[in-house]
Amino acid sequence: MQKLRRIVALSRFLTVRYLRDKTALFFTFAFPLIFLVVFGGIFGSDNGPSFDVALINRSTEPFSEEFVEIAAQGDFLNFQETEDFEVASEQLGRGEFSAIVELPEGFGALDEEGRPSGSIITYVDEADQQQSAAFSAVMQGLLDGVNAQFIDVDPPPLAIEQQSIQTANLTQFDYILAGLIGFSILTLGIFSMTEGFAVDKKNGALKRLRVAPIEAWQLIIATAISRVLVGILTVAVMFIVAVVFFDFNMRGDYLSFGLFTILSTICLFGFGMAIAGWAKDGNQAAPLSNLVAFPMMFLSGVFFPRFLMPDFLQAMTFYLPLTPVVDGLRLILTEGSTILQIGPQLAVIGAWIVIIYTVAFKVFRWD
Amino acid sequence: MKYVLEVKNLKKRYGSITTVDGVSFSVKTGEIFGILGPNGAGKTTTLEMIEALRSIDGGTATLAGLDVAEQPNRVKEIIGVQLQSSSFFDNLYLGELLRMFGGLYSQQVDVARLLDEVQLGDKIKSQVGTLSGGQKQRFSVAAALVNNPKILFLDEPTTGLDPQSRRNLWELIQNIRDKNITVVMTTHYMEEAELLCDRVAVMDKGKIIALDTPDKLIQDLLKKGFKKKKKVQEADLEDVFINLTGKELREG
Numbered sequence: 001m002q003k004l005r006r007i008v009a010l011s012r013f014l015t016v017r018y019l020r021d022k023t024a025l026f027f028t029f030a031f032p033l034i035f036l037v038v039f040g041g042i043f044g045s046d047n048g049p050s051f052d053v054a055l056i057n058r059s060t061e062p063f064s065e066e067f068v069e070i071a072a073q074g075d076f077l078n079f080q081e082t083e084d085f086e087v088a089s090e091q092l093g094r095g096e097f098s099a100i101v102e103l104p105e106g107f108g109a110l111d112e113e114g115r116p117s118g119s120i121i122t123y124v125d126e127a128d129q130q131q132s133a134a135f136s137a138v139m140q141g142l143l144d145g146v147n148a149q150f151i152d153v154d155p156p157p158l159a160i161e162q163q164s165i166q167t168a169n170l171t172q173f174d175y176i177l178a179g180l181i182g183f184s185i186l187t188l189g190i191f192s193m194t195e196g197f198a199v200d201k202k203n204g205a206l207k208r209l210r211v212a213p214i215e216a217w218q219l220i221i222a223t224a225i226s227r228v229l230v231g232i233l234t235v236a237v238m239f240i241v242a243v244v245f246f247d248f249n250m251r252g253d254y255l256s257f258g259l260f261t262i263l264s265t266i267c268l269f270g271f272g273m274a275i276a277g278w279a280k281d282g283n284q285a286a287p288l289s290n291l292v293a294f295p296m297m298f299l300s301g302v303f304f305p306r307f308l309m310p311d312f313l314q315a316m317t318f319y320l321p322l323t324p325v326v327d328g329l330r331l332i333l334t335e336g337s338t339i340l341q342i343g344p345q346l347a348v349i350g351a352w353i354v355i356i357y358t359v360a361f362k363v364f365r366w367d
Numbered sequence: 368m369k370y371v372l373e374v375k376n377l378k379k380r381y382g383s384i385t386t387v388d389g390v391s392f393s394v395k396t397g398e399i400f401g402i403l404g405p406n407g408a409g410k411t412t413t414l415e416m417i418e419a420l421r422s423i424d425g426g427t428a429t430l431a432g433l434d435v436a437e438q439p440n441r442v443k444e445i446i447g448v449q450l451q452s453s454s455f456f457d458n459l460y461l462g463e464l465l466r467m468f469g470g471l472y473s474q475q476v477d478v479a480r481l482l483d484e485v486q487l488g489d490k491i492k493s494q495v496g497t498l499s500g501g502q503k504q505r506f507s508v509a510a511a512l513v514n515n516p517k518i519l520f521l522d523e524p525t526t527g528l529d530p531q532s533r534r535n536l537w538e539l540i541q542n543i544r545d546k547n548i549t550v551v552m553t554t555h556y557m558e559e560a561e562l563l564c565d566r567v568a569v570m571d572k573g574k575i576i577a578l579d580t581p582d583k584l585i586q587d588l589l590k591k592g593f594k595k596k597k598k599v600q601e602a603d604l605e606d607v608f609i610n611l612t613g614k615e616l617r618e619g
Contacts, residue, residue, distance in 0.1 A: 002473055009470035013456075013463060020458040204454035210420060211450070212471035212514075213443035 007218050011225035018230055024192050028234050032184035036238055039176045040246045051098040051135050054088040055079040063108025063116040070146060076138050092125055099124045099135045177242050178330035179302035184234050185261070186302075186322055188227060189268030190275070190293045197223070197276035198285040207367055216364045220277065220357075224269055231265035232258070252332035256339035260332055264325040267349045270356035271321070277364035296322040301330075321356075324348040371396040371431055371518060371549050372417070378425030379412050386412050388573035389426065394518075399540065399550040401564030403557070409573040410553035411451055411522055417551075418448050418520055431517055444472060447511035447548075451522040453503070455495045461506060462491040465513055472514040485509045485539060501532030508539060512548075519543060521552040525559060530605050531612065537563055 018024055055071075057064055072079050079101070082088050088100050100123040107118035122139055124132040200206050209219065239257075242248035250257075271292055279285035297303070299313075300322035306314050317323055324345035331337040331345070339346070372394040379387040387409045394400040402410045415421040417428045419439035428435040430442050455464055462478045469476035482488045485505040490498065498506060504524060511519055521540070525533040540563060544550050554560050560567050561581045569577040569584070577584060 006471055006473060010467065013459060013467040013470070016463065017456055017458045200456065204450065204452055205456050207420070208450055208453055208455060208510075209471070211418065211443065211448040211511075212468060213440040214471050215440075 003218060006214070007222045008225070010214075010218070010222040011229075014223055014226035015229050018192070018196070018226055021196065024196060027191055027195075028184065028188050028230060029237060031187065032180055032234070032238060033241060035183065036177070036180050036241060037245075039180065040173055040242070050076050050078060051138065052078045052080065052096065053135075054091065054097045054100045055081045056083065056085060056088065056100065056102045057081065058105045059103045059107040059109075059118075061106065061108035061116070063110075064103050067103065067108060067116075067146065071142055077142065089123075092123065099132075099139075101139070173246060173248070174334040175301075175305050175330065176303075177238075177246075177248060178333055179326050181235055181238055181261075181329050181333075182264070182300065182322055182326035183297065183302045184238060185231055185264050185268050185325060186293055186296065188231050188234060189265060189270075190272040190289050192227070193269070193272030193276035194282060194285040194289040197272075198279055198282040201276070201279075201365075201367055202281040204367075210366050216277075216366070217361060220273055220360060220364065223273065224266060227269045227272075228262055228265045231269075232261060235261045248333075251334055251336035253338060256332050256337070257329075259339050260328050260342075263346070263349055263353075264328070267321055267353050267356070268325065270353060270360055274356055274360035274363060277360050280365070280367070296320050299323075301326045319348060321349065321352040368396060368431070370394060372400075372551065373429045374413075374417065374426070375428075376426035377413060377416060377423065377428060379409070379416060379421065380424045386573050387416070390570070390573070390575055391426075392568050392575060392578055394549060394551055395565075396549055397544065397547055398565040399544050399552065399563050401560040401567040402551070402553045402570050403555065403560045403564075403567050404553075404570035405555055407572075408570045410570055413570075414520055414522055414551070414553060418446060419443055420448075444514065445517045447514065447516035447519045449504075449507045449511045449519070449521045449524060451526075453507040453510075455506075455510070457494060457496055460492045460494060461487065464495070465510060468510055469513040474514050476513050481509050481512060482506075484512075484542075486535070499532075501528050501535065504528060504532070504536060505539065508536070508543075512543070516548060518549045518551060521550065523553055523555065525554070525556065530609055533559075534609065 055068065057068060068079065068081070071077055080097075085100070085102075088097065091097050092100055102121040102123070104118070104121060107120065108116040109118065111117045120139070120143070122136070124135055206219075239248075239250075243250065272289070275288045275292065276285050279288065299309075299317040300306070300320050301317075302322070306317060306323070309317070324342075328337075328342045328345035328349070331342050332339070370393040374393070375391050377387055377390045378385065390409070390413055392400075402413065404410050412421065416423045417430065417435060419435050419442055423436050431445060433442050435442050456467075459467065461482060465476050465478045465481060478491065479488065482491055485508055487498075487502060487505055487509065490502065490506075495503060495506065508519075508521070508524070511521075524540070525536050528536065537559070540550060540552070552563070564581060566578065566580050567584065568575045579587070
């Protein structure tokens with residue numbers, strides 16, 4: 001019991017110390033926040049996919065003008081009128097447009113029954129299958145809507161139902177937020193140890209600590225506690241920024257969020273502790289930290305979703321410790337899962353905690 | 368208990384090199400015991416074995432009846448240590464550091480009083496990095512006293528200090544002894560050992576080659592027919608400096 005009280009007492013001082021360390025604060029708070037603001041600005045406040053489309057109107061029929069007006073009202077299509085097909089093609093190639101829509105000569109001319117008729121020609125980049133399919137669907141929907149408006153006859157024999165895709169309306173920002181929170185926990189857990197702890201060991205501050213009747217496991221736990229406290233603070237700040245500045249909608253419950261943050265911090269800190277506990281100084285710790293942290297940053301779904309990876313890579317990276325952290329955060333934050341519903345993530349994190357702390361206790365050196 | 372520390376045949380090996388080669392001595396309760404020797408003699412290693420900071424390869428050290436090798440944590444509860452190059456956490460104030468160390472012994476610390484005793488009372492909200500050499504050493508001593516130790520170990524406490532700071536630290540050490548705390552200190556300054564220590568062990572190349580009070584050691588030498596080459600004057604240059612600049616502490 002007395003040992004526990006000593007651990008808690010020590011952890012208070014370690015936390016205060018961390019919160020006064022300007023470099024540590026920058027990397028823990030400011031750095032991820034900068035990412036959040038930049039990525040959030042790019043992807044944020046997004047109501048879903050939208051397409052920038054070049055529109056070439058060669059028709060002189062009055063209906064073609066009306067068609068353009070109707071089309072522009074939709075949320076999903078941003079039309080930009082242009083005259084030059086060649087230029088538009090180049091821009092399509094560069095990704096500035098998702099498609100080119102051409103209203104050919106005679107489009108909208110009234111047929112025998114007095115209905116506007118004609119075909120729209122759409123040009124899409126054949127290299128981008130996913131986007132082309134999505135765009136076609138949207139265009140078809142638009143056409144169907146127009147058909148329904150202007151043709152007041154019985155529904156045509158081949159009725160086309162406009163299918164609206166029911167999604168949870170996940171935006172790219174939702175993915176990014178989970179990823180960046182995971183990123184900040186990674187920074188806190190691993191890089192803060194390379195800087196702080198390794199330096200303390202090299203300059204003898206840890207040795208001075210050891211003069212007192214403290215054992216390695218007590219120091220490890222006290223440091224873990226201090227990191228968890230800072231972790232909660234960091235994540236809370238990022239969350240508040242997301243809600244206030246990027247209209248983020250929390251879909252999960254805060255208890256699950258909090259518990260999962262604590263668990264994730266404990267897990268990733270284990271790696272930082274194993275490395276810094278073993279290394280003699282920063283020169284030994286830094287390469288190891290980079291070796292562990294950087295691959296995870298790119299393979300665990302921090303900056304882009306893992307479903308974009310080939311299957312075999314997805315399968316392998318599932319077991320990296322940061323992956324279940326990012327996935328779990330996303331499931332809780334944006335899909336409303338509770339902590340009890342993310343069993344697979346908890347299992348992987350739990351397994352890593354057992355493994356990495358066993359290693360950390362074994363390889364720890366005071367100097 | 369007459370002897371608060373008994374060291375018998377202590378040994379430390381690093382590969383084929385034996386840095387501490389069968390060191391034995393006993394320290395009386397309440398005395399200032401010095402270990403005098405050049406750099407590399409093995410003084411620090413000896414001390415660190417007794418402080419349970421280094422493993423003991425041979426022999427025993429018994430402190431207040433406790434075997435250091437077998438009960439290192441209980442020994443640590445009752446000793447205070449000033450390391451040769453003490454480093455403390457940055458970003459914590461002196462007061463906080465003292466309370467932190469106190470907490471490691473489950474002790475409440477009267478931080479203000481402790482800092483006053485080492486004349487750092489006005490630095491309670493300063494960080495170690497802003498202190499001068501003399502101030503750092505004084506803080507180091509204060510940190511070693513948070514747990515009201517029975518024995519205080521000082522490893523070269525005045526190395527690198529200016530004459531005024533040295534004298535001040537000597538006074539501090541004597542005050543500590545007067546409070547009934549046994550002091551074990553290492554030094555390579557002869558006059559320091561002569562001035563402060565009740566008894567001195569002379570150490571060289573991992574062995575103790577003489578152990579007695581400073582007076583007796585000098586007497587023994589004179590009996591061998593030793594004559595000092597230079598006539599000893601009543602004062603030396605260090606006295607000149609002190610006289611010119613004043614005995615009070617002057618912090619840069």
